[in-house]
Amino acid sequence: MTHDTDLDSSARLSVAPMMDWTDRHCRYFHRQFSSQALLYTEMVTAPAIVRGDARHLLAFDPAEQPVALQLGGADPQQLAQAARIGADEGYPEVNLNCGCPSDRVQSGAFGAIHMTTPDLVAEICSAMIAASHAEITVKCRIGVDDQDPHEVLPTFLTKIRAAGVRRVTIHARKAWLQGLSPKENRDIPPLDYPLVHQMKAEFPDLHISINGGIASLDEAKIHLNQGLDGVMIGRAAYHTPAAILTDADQMIWGQGTTRSSFEVVDRMKPYIADHIAGGGRMHHVTRHMLGLFSGQPGARGWRQVLSTQGQGDAPIEVLDLALARIQTAA
CATH class of the missing domain: 3.20.20.70 (Aldolase class I)
Known part of the structure:
Protein backbone atom coordinates (compact mmCIF):
# COMPACT_ATOMS: atom_id res chain seq x y z
CA MET A 1 0.00 0.00 0.00
CA LEU A 245 -6.21 23.61 13.79
CA THR A 246 -4.31 26.92 13.47
CA ASP A 247 -1.15 25.63 15.16
CA ALA A 248 -1.68 21.94 14.42
CA ASP A 249 0.97 21.56 11.72
CA GLN A 250 3.61 23.23 13.90
CA MET A 251 2.66 21.55 17.19
CA ILE A 252 1.96 18.03 15.93
CA TRP A 253 4.32 17.68 12.97
CA GLY A 254 6.86 20.46 13.65
CA GLN A 255 6.42 21.95 10.19
CA GLY A 256 4.01 23.85 8.00
CA THR A 257 2.39 27.24 7.66
CA THR A 258 0.31 28.90 10.35
CA ARG A 259 -2.59 30.88 8.87
CA SER A 260 -4.66 33.43 10.73
CA SER A 261 -8.44 33.18 10.68
CA PHE A 262 -8.52 36.24 8.40
CA GLU A 263 -6.22 34.48 5.92
CA VAL A 264 -8.48 31.44 6.03
CA VAL A 265 -11.51 33.60 5.15
CA ASP A 266 -9.57 35.01 2.18
CA ARG A 267 -8.73 31.51 1.02
CA MET A 268 -12.37 30.44 1.33
CA LYS A 269 -13.73 33.30 -0.81
CA PRO A 270 -12.92 31.80 -4.24
CA TYR A 271 -14.24 28.44 -3.09
CA ILE A 272 -17.53 29.99 -1.92
CA ALA A 273 -17.78 32.06 -5.11
CA ASP A 274 -17.36 28.89 -7.21
CA HIS A 275 -19.99 27.10 -5.13
CA ILE A 276 -22.48 29.95 -5.64
CA ALA A 277 -21.65 30.14 -9.37
CA GLY A 278 -22.41 26.43 -9.62
CA GLY A 279 -25.89 26.96 -8.19
CA GLY A 280 -25.05 26.36 -4.52
CA ARG A 281 -25.95 28.53 -1.55
CA MET A 282 -23.42 30.44 0.50
CA HIS A 283 -24.69 29.02 3.79
CA HIS A 284 -23.87 25.48 2.63
CA VAL A 285 -20.25 26.51 3.27
CA THR A 286 -20.46 29.31 5.84
CA ARG A 287 -22.52 27.27 8.32
CA HIS A 288 -19.26 25.43 9.03
CA MET A 289 -17.43 28.72 9.61
CA LEU A 290 -19.62 30.14 12.38
CA GLY A 291 -17.13 29.21 15.12
CA LEU A 292 -14.12 30.59 13.26
CA PHE A 293 -13.64 33.63 15.52
CA SER A 294 -14.91 31.95 18.67
CA GLY A 295 -13.70 33.75 21.79
CA GLN A 296 -12.59 36.86 19.88
CA PRO A 297 -14.18 40.35 20.02
CA GLY A 298 -16.92 40.59 17.40
CA ALA A 299 -17.44 36.81 17.18
CA ARG A 300 -21.12 37.17 17.99
CA GLY A 301 -21.58 39.75 15.23
CA TRP A 302 -19.78 37.45 12.77
CA ARG A 303 -22.12 34.58 13.59
CA GLN A 304 -25.19 36.83 13.54
CA VAL A 305 -24.53 38.27 10.08
CA LEU A 306 -23.77 34.87 8.55
CA SER A 307 -26.77 33.23 10.23
CA THR A 308 -29.31 35.91 9.31
CA GLN A 309 -28.06 37.57 6.11
CA GLY A 310 -26.17 34.59 4.73
CA GLN A 311 -29.22 32.45 3.95
CA GLY A 312 -30.99 31.80 0.66
CA ASP A 313 -29.54 33.55 -2.39
CA ALA A 314 -27.14 35.62 -0.28
CA PRO A 315 -24.25 37.12 -2.28
CA ILE A 316 -20.66 36.55 -1.23
CA GLU A 317 -20.43 40.18 -0.10
CA VAL A 318 -22.24 39.11 3.08
CA LEU A 319 -18.95 37.47 4.09
CA ASP A 320 -17.28 40.91 4.09
CA LEU A 321 -20.14 42.35 6.18
CA ALA A 322 -19.60 39.59 8.71
CA LEU A 323 -15.85 40.12 8.68
CA ALA A 324 -16.35 43.83 9.32
CA ARG A 325 -17.93 42.91 12.69
CA ILE A 326 -14.65 41.33 13.73
CA GLN A 327 -12.46 44.10 12.37
CA THR A 328 -14.44 46.92 14.01
CA ALA A 329 -14.48 45.05 17.34
CA ALA A 330 -10.71 44.42 17.28
Whole structure:
Protein backbone atom coordinates (compact mmCIF):
# COMPACT_ATOMS: atom_id res chain seq x y z
CA MET A 1 0.00 0.00 0.00
CA THR A 2 1.60 3.23 -1.11
CA HIS A 3 -0.27 5.43 1.35
CA ASP A 4 0.65 3.73 4.63
CA THR A 5 3.44 5.90 5.94
CA ASP A 6 1.77 9.12 4.82
CA LEU A 7 -1.55 8.14 6.39
CA ASP A 8 0.16 6.97 9.57
CA SER A 9 1.76 10.40 9.86
CA SER A 10 -1.45 12.28 9.00
CA ALA A 11 -3.38 10.22 11.56
CA ARG A 12 -1.29 11.75 14.36
CA LEU A 13 -4.14 14.29 14.37
CA SER A 14 -7.49 13.72 12.70
CA VAL A 15 -10.89 15.40 12.67
CA ALA A 16 -13.63 12.91 13.53
CA PRO A 17 -16.35 11.90 11.09
CA MET A 18 -19.51 13.70 12.24
CA MET A 19 -22.98 13.34 10.74
CA ASP A 20 -24.35 16.56 9.17
CA TRP A 21 -21.07 18.30 9.92
CA THR A 22 -17.99 16.94 8.14
CA ASP A 23 -19.26 17.32 4.59
CA ARG A 24 -16.95 18.37 1.75
CA HIS A 25 -17.35 22.10 2.49
CA CYS A 26 -16.39 21.59 6.12
CA ARG A 27 -13.36 19.52 5.12
CA TYR A 28 -12.18 22.08 2.57
CA PHE A 29 -12.48 24.76 5.28
CA HIS A 30 -10.52 22.70 7.82
CA ARG A 31 -7.85 21.99 5.23
CA GLN A 32 -7.09 25.72 4.97
CA PHE A 33 -5.68 25.56 8.51
CA SER A 34 -3.77 22.28 8.36
CA SER A 35 -2.18 20.63 5.37
CA GLN A 36 -1.35 17.53 7.43
CA ALA A 37 -4.37 16.50 9.55
CA LEU A 38 -6.38 13.50 8.37
CA LEU A 39 -9.99 14.44 7.56
CA TYR A 40 -13.00 12.13 7.43
CA THR A 41 -16.29 12.11 5.56
CA GLU A 42 -19.57 11.83 7.39
CA MET A 43 -20.56 8.19 7.79
CA VAL A 44 -22.16 6.90 4.59
CA THR A 45 -24.02 3.59 4.61
CA ALA A 46 -22.73 0.87 2.32
CA PRO A 47 -26.18 0.09 0.83
CA ALA A 48 -26.62 3.74 -0.18
CA ILE A 49 -23.28 3.72 -2.01
CA VAL A 50 -23.81 0.35 -3.69
CA ARG A 51 -27.32 1.29 -4.85
CA GLY A 52 -25.96 4.58 -6.11
CA ASP A 53 -28.25 7.01 -4.29
CA ALA A 54 -25.42 8.35 -2.12
CA ARG A 55 -22.67 8.51 -4.73
CA HIS A 56 -22.81 12.32 -4.59
CA LEU A 57 -21.65 12.11 -0.97
CA LEU A 58 -18.35 10.68 -2.20
CA ALA A 59 -17.46 13.88 -4.06
CA PHE A 60 -14.50 15.79 -2.69
CA ASP A 61 -12.04 18.46 -3.79
CA PRO A 62 -8.49 17.11 -4.31
CA ALA A 63 -7.34 19.87 -1.95
CA GLU A 64 -9.04 17.98 0.90
CA GLN A 65 -6.51 15.14 0.77
CA PRO A 66 -5.61 13.31 2.92
CA VAL A 67 -9.29 12.43 3.40
CA ALA A 68 -10.82 9.11 4.47
CA LEU A 69 -14.26 7.65 3.75
CA GLN A 70 -16.23 6.27 6.69
CA LEU A 71 -18.71 3.48 5.97
CA GLY A 72 -21.56 2.05 8.02
CA GLY A 73 -23.06 -1.35 7.40
CA ALA A 74 -23.20 -4.98 8.44
CA ASP A 75 -23.07 -7.01 5.21
CA PRO A 76 -19.50 -8.06 4.32
CA GLN A 77 -20.01 -8.23 0.56
CA GLN A 78 -21.88 -4.94 0.41
CA LEU A 79 -19.18 -3.22 2.51
CA ALA A 80 -16.48 -4.76 0.31
CA GLN A 81 -18.21 -3.37 -2.77
CA ALA A 82 -18.63 0.07 -1.14
CA ALA A 83 -14.94 0.05 -0.10
CA ARG A 84 -13.91 -0.71 -3.67
CA ILE A 85 -16.08 2.12 -4.98
CA GLY A 86 -14.62 4.50 -2.39
CA ALA A 87 -11.06 3.53 -3.29
CA ASP A 88 -11.83 3.98 -6.99
CA GLU A 89 -13.17 7.47 -6.19
CA GLY A 90 -9.75 8.34 -4.74
CA TYR A 91 -10.05 7.73 -1.01
CA PRO A 92 -6.73 6.34 0.32
CA GLU A 93 -8.46 5.06 3.48
CA VAL A 94 -11.87 3.50 4.11
CA ASN A 95 -12.96 3.33 7.76
CA LEU A 96 -15.55 0.96 9.23
CA ASN A 97 -17.85 2.55 11.82
CA CYS A 98 -18.08 0.33 14.91
CA GLY A 99 -18.88 3.15 17.30
CA CYS A 100 -22.01 5.05 16.32
CA PRO A 101 -24.78 4.46 18.90
CA SER A 102 -27.61 5.49 16.58
CA ASP A 103 -30.53 3.09 16.39
CA ARG A 104 -30.73 3.37 12.60
CA VAL A 105 -30.72 -0.01 10.94
CA GLN A 106 -30.04 -0.72 7.28
CA SER A 107 -29.15 -4.26 6.19
CA GLY A 108 -29.14 -5.16 9.89
CA ALA A 109 -27.58 -3.34 12.81
CA PHE A 110 -24.31 -1.47 12.46
CA GLY A 111 -22.17 1.01 14.37
CA ALA A 112 -21.58 0.37 18.06
CA ILE A 113 -23.57 -2.88 18.00
CA HIS A 114 -20.56 -4.32 16.13
CA MET A 115 -18.72 -4.40 19.48
CA THR A 116 -20.88 -7.45 20.26
CA THR A 117 -19.97 -9.27 17.02
CA PRO A 118 -16.15 -9.22 16.66
CA ASP A 119 -16.15 -12.26 14.37
CA LEU A 120 -18.50 -10.52 11.94
CA VAL A 121 -16.35 -7.37 12.07
CA ALA A 122 -13.26 -9.44 11.27
CA GLU A 123 -15.11 -11.03 8.32
CA ILE A 124 -16.18 -7.58 7.10
CA CYS A 125 -12.65 -6.16 7.37
CA SER A 126 -11.20 -9.16 5.56
CA ALA A 127 -13.69 -8.74 2.72
CA MET A 128 -13.03 -4.98 2.49
CA ILE A 129 -9.26 -5.52 2.42
CA ALA A 130 -9.56 -8.15 -0.32
CA ALA A 131 -11.80 -5.93 -2.45
CA SER A 132 -10.07 -2.58 -2.15
CA HIS A 133 -6.66 -0.98 -2.62
CA ALA A 134 -7.47 1.62 0.08
CA GLU A 135 -6.23 1.08 3.61
CA ILE A 136 -9.05 -0.40 5.72
CA THR A 137 -9.31 0.99 9.26
CA VAL A 138 -11.78 0.71 12.14
CA LYS A 139 -13.28 3.22 14.57
CA CYS A 140 -14.73 1.55 17.64
CA ARG A 141 -15.88 2.02 21.24
CA ILE A 142 -14.36 0.36 24.30
CA GLY A 143 -17.57 -1.68 24.60
CA VAL A 144 -21.34 -1.37 24.84
CA ASP A 145 -23.94 -1.70 27.57
CA ASP A 146 -22.94 -4.24 30.27
CA GLN A 147 -19.82 -5.50 28.49
CA ASP A 148 -16.52 -5.40 30.41
CA PRO A 149 -14.24 -3.26 28.21
CA HIS A 150 -11.12 -4.91 29.67
CA GLU A 151 -12.33 -8.22 28.21
CA VAL A 152 -14.17 -7.05 25.11
CA LEU A 153 -11.68 -4.57 23.64
CA PRO A 154 -8.59 -6.85 23.56
CA THR A 155 -10.65 -9.61 21.93
CA PHE A 156 -12.04 -7.17 19.38
CA LEU A 157 -8.57 -5.81 18.52
CA THR A 158 -7.08 -9.30 18.29
CA LYS A 159 -9.71 -10.35 15.75
CA ILE A 160 -9.53 -7.28 13.51
CA ARG A 161 -5.73 -7.40 13.59
CA ALA A 162 -5.84 -11.03 12.45
CA ALA A 163 -8.11 -9.92 9.58
CA GLY A 164 -5.41 -7.48 8.41
CA VAL A 165 -6.40 -4.17 10.05
CA ARG A 166 -3.40 -2.24 11.29
CA ARG A 167 -4.85 1.14 12.23
CA VAL A 168 -7.72 1.70 14.66
CA THR A 169 -9.32 4.69 16.41
CA ILE A 170 -10.81 3.99 19.83
CA HIS A 171 -13.50 6.23 21.29
CA ALA A 172 -12.63 5.88 24.97
CA ARG A 173 -16.26 5.56 26.12
CA LYS A 174 -18.74 2.74 26.18
CA ALA A 175 -21.90 3.24 24.17
CA TRP A 176 -25.22 2.58 25.88
CA LEU A 177 -27.52 1.26 23.19
CA GLN A 178 -30.56 1.32 25.45
CA GLY A 179 -31.68 4.41 27.33
CA LEU A 180 -29.24 7.01 26.00
CA SER A 181 -29.56 9.11 22.86
CA PRO A 182 -26.58 9.41 20.46
CA LYS A 183 -26.00 12.90 21.89
CA GLU A 184 -25.97 11.60 25.47
CA ASN A 185 -23.60 8.83 24.41
CA ARG A 186 -21.01 11.50 23.59
CA ASP A 187 -20.95 12.79 27.18
CA ILE A 188 -22.52 10.54 29.79
CA PRO A 189 -20.55 7.26 29.72
CA PRO A 190 -17.26 7.93 31.54
CA LEU A 191 -14.02 8.21 29.57
CA ASP A 192 -11.39 5.53 30.11
CA TYR A 193 -8.20 6.91 28.59
CA PRO A 194 -5.92 4.52 30.57
CA LEU A 195 -7.58 1.52 28.87
CA VAL A 196 -6.74 2.90 25.42
CA HIS A 197 -3.12 3.46 26.49
CA GLN A 198 -3.08 -0.09 27.85
CA MET A 199 -4.23 -1.38 24.45
CA LYS A 200 -1.25 0.34 22.81
CA ALA A 201 1.04 -1.44 25.26
CA GLU A 202 -0.62 -4.79 24.52
CA PHE A 203 -0.82 -4.25 20.72
CA PRO A 204 2.38 -2.32 19.94
CA ASP A 205 2.15 -3.22 16.23
CA LEU A 206 -1.26 -1.52 15.84
CA HIS A 207 -1.47 2.19 15.05
CA ILE A 208 -3.88 3.35 17.74
CA SER A 209 -5.59 6.76 17.86
CA ILE A 210 -7.63 7.94 20.83
CA ASN A 211 -10.94 9.79 20.54
CA GLY A 212 -13.46 11.24 22.99
CA GLY A 213 -13.51 14.44 25.03
CA ILE A 214 -10.19 15.84 23.78
CA ALA A 215 -10.64 19.58 23.43
CA SER A 216 -7.19 21.10 22.83
CA LEU A 217 -3.89 20.54 21.06
CA ASP A 218 -2.15 20.51 24.45
CA GLU A 219 -4.31 17.53 25.48
CA ALA A 220 -3.57 15.86 22.16
CA LYS A 221 0.17 16.28 22.72
CA ILE A 222 -0.07 14.60 26.13
CA HIS A 223 -1.58 11.46 24.58
CA LEU A 224 1.02 11.44 21.80
CA ASN A 225 3.86 11.96 24.25
CA GLN A 226 2.55 9.04 26.31
CA GLY A 227 2.92 6.71 23.36
CA LEU A 228 -0.30 6.75 21.39
CA ASP A 229 0.06 7.03 17.62
CA GLY A 230 -2.75 9.49 16.98
CA VAL A 231 -5.49 11.67 18.41
CA MET A 232 -8.90 12.24 16.83
CA ILE A 233 -10.75 15.41 17.80
CA GLY A 234 -14.44 15.88 17.04
CA ARG A 235 -16.66 18.66 18.34
CA ALA A 236 -13.84 20.97 19.47
CA ALA A 237 -12.39 20.95 15.94
CA TYR A 238 -15.80 21.87 14.57
CA HIS A 239 -16.95 24.50 17.09
CA THR A 240 -13.55 26.15 17.63
CA PRO A 241 -11.62 25.26 14.47
CA ALA A 242 -9.00 27.99 14.84
CA ALA A 243 -8.12 26.92 18.39
CA ILE A 244 -7.58 23.31 17.32
CA LEU A 245 -6.21 23.61 13.79
CA THR A 246 -4.31 26.92 13.47
CA ASP A 247 -1.15 25.63 15.16
CA ALA A 248 -1.68 21.94 14.42
CA ASP A 249 0.97 21.56 11.72
CA GLN A 250 3.61 23.23 13.90
CA MET A 251 2.66 21.55 17.19
CA ILE A 252 1.96 18.03 15.93
CA TRP A 253 4.32 17.68 12.97
CA GLY A 254 6.86 20.46 13.65
CA GLN A 255 6.42 21.95 10.19
CA GLY A 256 4.01 23.85 8.00
CA THR A 257 2.39 27.24 7.66
CA THR A 258 0.31 28.90 10.35
CA ARG A 259 -2.59 30.88 8.87
CA SER A 260 -4.66 33.43 10.73
CA SER A 261 -8.44 33.18 10.68
CA PHE A 262 -8.52 36.24 8.40
CA GLU A 263 -6.22 34.48 5.92
CA VAL A 264 -8.48 31.44 6.03
CA VAL A 265 -11.51 33.60 5.15
CA ASP A 266 -9.57 35.01 2.18
CA ARG A 267 -8.73 31.51 1.02
CA MET A 268 -12.37 30.44 1.33
CA LYS A 269 -13.73 33.30 -0.81
CA PRO A 270 -12.92 31.80 -4.24
CA TYR A 271 -14.24 28.44 -3.09
CA ILE A 272 -17.53 29.99 -1.92
CA ALA A 273 -17.78 32.06 -5.11
CA ASP A 274 -17.36 28.89 -7.21
CA HIS A 275 -19.99 27.10 -5.13
CA ILE A 276 -22.48 29.95 -5.64
CA ALA A 277 -21.65 30.14 -9.37
CA GLY A 278 -22.41 26.43 -9.62
CA GLY A 279 -25.89 26.96 -8.19
CA GLY A 280 -25.05 26.36 -4.52
CA ARG A 281 -25.95 28.53 -1.55
CA MET A 282 -23.42 30.44 0.50
CA HIS A 283 -24.69 29.02 3.79
CA HIS A 284 -23.87 25.48 2.63
CA VAL A 285 -20.25 26.51 3.27
CA THR A 286 -20.46 29.31 5.84
CA ARG A 287 -22.52 27.27 8.32
CA HIS A 288 -19.26 25.43 9.03
CA MET A 289 -17.43 28.72 9.61
CA LEU A 290 -19.62 30.14 12.38
CA GLY A 291 -17.13 29.21 15.12
CA LEU A 292 -14.12 30.59 13.26
CA PHE A 293 -13.64 33.63 15.52
CA SER A 294 -14.91 31.95 18.67
CA GLY A 295 -13.70 33.75 21.79
CA GLN A 296 -12.59 36.86 19.88
CA PRO A 297 -14.18 40.35 20.02
CA GLY A 298 -16.92 40.59 17.40
CA ALA A 299 -17.44 36.81 17.18
CA ARG A 300 -21.12 37.17 17.99
CA GLY A 301 -21.58 39.75 15.23
CA TRP A 302 -19.78 37.45 12.77
CA ARG A 303 -22.12 34.58 13.59
CA GLN A 304 -25.19 36.83 13.54
CA VAL A 305 -24.53 38.27 10.08
CA LEU A 306 -23.77 34.87 8.55
CA SER A 307 -26.77 33.23 10.23
CA THR A 308 -29.31 35.91 9.31
CA GLN A 309 -28.06 37.57 6.11
CA GLY A 310 -26.17 34.59 4.73
CA GLN A 311 -29.22 32.45 3.95
CA GLY A 312 -30.99 31.80 0.66
CA ASP A 313 -29.54 33.55 -2.39
CA ALA A 314 -27.14 35.62 -0.28
CA PRO A 315 -24.25 37.12 -2.28
CA ILE A 316 -20.66 36.55 -1.23
CA GLU A 317 -20.43 40.18 -0.10
CA VAL A 318 -22.24 39.11 3.08
CA LEU A 319 -18.95 37.47 4.09
CA ASP A 320 -17.28 40.91 4.09
CA LEU A 321 -20.14 42.35 6.18
CA ALA A 322 -19.60 39.59 8.71
CA LEU A 323 -15.85 40.12 8.68
CA ALA A 324 -16.35 43.83 9.32
CA ARG A 325 -17.93 42.91 12.69
CA ILE A 326 -14.65 41.33 13.73
CA GLN A 327 -12.46 44.10 12.37
CA THR A 328 -14.44 46.92 14.01
CA ALA A 329 -14.48 45.05 17.34
CA ALA A 330 -10.71 44.42 17.28
